[in-house]
Amino acid sequence: MARQVYISGRMVPEAEAKISIFDSAIMLADTVTESTRTFRHIPFKLEQHIERLYLSLKLTRIDPGMSAAEMLRTTLDVFEANLDNYAAHEDCWIVHNISRGLAIAGADPTVQVGKATVMIFTQFMDLKPWARFYKDGCHGVTPVSRMVPSQSLDPRIKNRSRLAYTLAEMEAKQVDPAAQSVILDLNGHVAENKGGNIFCISKGVLKTPSTVNCLAGVSRATVLELARKLGIPTEETVVQPYDLATADEMFFTSTPYCIMPATRFNTLPVGDGKVGPITKRLLAAWSELVGMDIVAQAEAQIN
Numbered sequence: 001m002a003r004q005v006y007i008s009g010r011m012v013p014e015a016e017a018k019i020s021i022f023d024s025a026i027m028l029a030d031t032v033t034e035s036t037r038t039f040r041h042i043p044f045k046l047e048q049h050i051e052r053l054y055l056s057l058k059l060t061r062i063d064p065g066m067s068a069a070e071m072l073r074t075t076l077d078v079f080e081a082n083l084d085n086y087a088a089h090e091d092c093w094i095v096h097n098i099s100r101g102l103a104i105a106g107a108d109p110t111v112q113v114g115k116a117t118v119m120i121f122t123q124f125m126d127l128k129p130w131a132r133f134y135k136d137g138c139h140g141v142t143p144v145s146r147m148v149p150s151q152s153l154d155p156r157i158k159n160r161s162r163l164a165y166t167l168a169e170m171e172a173k174q175v176d177p178a179a180q181s182v183i184l185d186l187n188g189h190v191a192e193n194k195g196g197n198i199f200c201i202s203k204g205v206l207k208t209p210s211t212v213n214c215l216a217g218v219s220r221a222t223v224l225e226l227a228r229k230l231g232i233p234t235e236e237t238v239v240q241p242y243d244l245a246t247a248d249e250m251f252f253t254s255t256p257y258c259i260m261p262a263t264r265f266n267t268l269p270v271g272d273g274k275v276g277p278i279t280k281r282l283l284a285a286w287s288e289l290v291g292m293d294i295v296a297q298a299e300a301q302i303n
C-alpha cells in the first residue's frame with residue numbers, strides 16, 4: 001500500500017504531498033520536529049514527544065492550528081493508516097515536522113502569514129546503521145565543530161536547523177567512518193551527539209550532561225528512570241572528555257536504537273574496551289519495559 005502522509009489538514013499518498021519552495025521550512029529551516037518510534041507496533045511515549053513538540057512550538061512562536069490533543073489523534077490516524085506497511089517483526093518511526101508556513105521575503109520573517117505547514121509521516125525503522133554496535137560498541141569521537149551555544153539556540157527546542165550537527169558528525173566520521181560524534185560545547189564540556197544523548201558510568205555511577213547544553217531526550221529520561229528502578233545512582237552533571245576517556249562504560253541514547261554502547265573514545269578503549277555490564281542491564285530493562293528484545297530486532301536486520 002502506498003504510504004499515506006499527513007500534510008496541513010489532509011492525509012494523502014506520499015507522492016501527492018507537496019510544499020511550496022517558499023515554505024519557511026526551506027527558506028529558513030524554521031521548523032520544529034519530533035521523532036517517535038514504535039515497539040511491537042505500539043508508539044513509545046508518544047504523549048511525551050507531543051508535549052515536547054508543543055514546548056518547541058511555544059518557544060518558536062509557531063501556531064500549529066491544532067491542540068496537542070488533536071495532534072495526538074491526527075498522529076494516531078496517520079500511524080493506523082500505515083500499519084499494514086509494517087510486518088509483525090518490524091517497527092516504524094512516526095515523524096512530525098512543523099514549519100511556520102509560507103515565508104515572506106523581506107524584513108520580518110518572524111510573522112506567521114498563513115497556516116503552519118504540519119507534516120506527519122511514518123517510516124520503516126531501519127536499524128542497520130547501529131545494529132553491530134550492541135555487541136562491538138561504537139567509537140565516540142569529538143569533532144572540531146562545537147555545539148551552537150544554548151545562548152543562541154536552546155538545544156531543548158527540537159528543530160530541523162541541522163547544519164551544525166551535520167558538519168560535526170561529518171568531522172567525526174572523517175576520523176573513523178564508524179564514529180559517532182561527541183559534540184562539545186564552547187566550554188569544552190560534553191554536550192550531545194547529532195541525534196542522541198551521551199552517558200558514562202564511573203565507579204557504578206551513571207552520569208549524563210544536564211540539559212543546559214543538550215536536548216532533553218525522551219530516551220535519556222527513560223534511561224534515568226530505568227537506572228533509578230535498578231538502584232543505579234545517577235547524576236545529571238558537567239561531563240568532560242576526561243570523564244569519558246576514564247569511564248568504565250559509555251553509551252549514547254536515542255529513539256531508534258535506545259541505547260548504543262561505545263567501547264572507544266577518541267581512539268582510547270572505554271573501560272576494558274568491551275560493552276559493560278551496567279549498559280547491558282539497562283538495555284535488558286528497556287527490552288522488558290517494551291515487551292520485546294530490542295537488540296535481537298536490530299541484529300536480525302544485519303544477520
Ligand SMILES: Cc1ncc(COP(=O)(O)O)c(C=O)c1O
Nearest residue numbers: 195196197215217218219254255
Ligand atoms: C540533537 C539530538 N539530541 C538528542 C536526541 C535524542 O532524543 P530522543 O531520545 O528523544 O530521541 C535527538 C533525537 O533526535 C537529537 O536530535
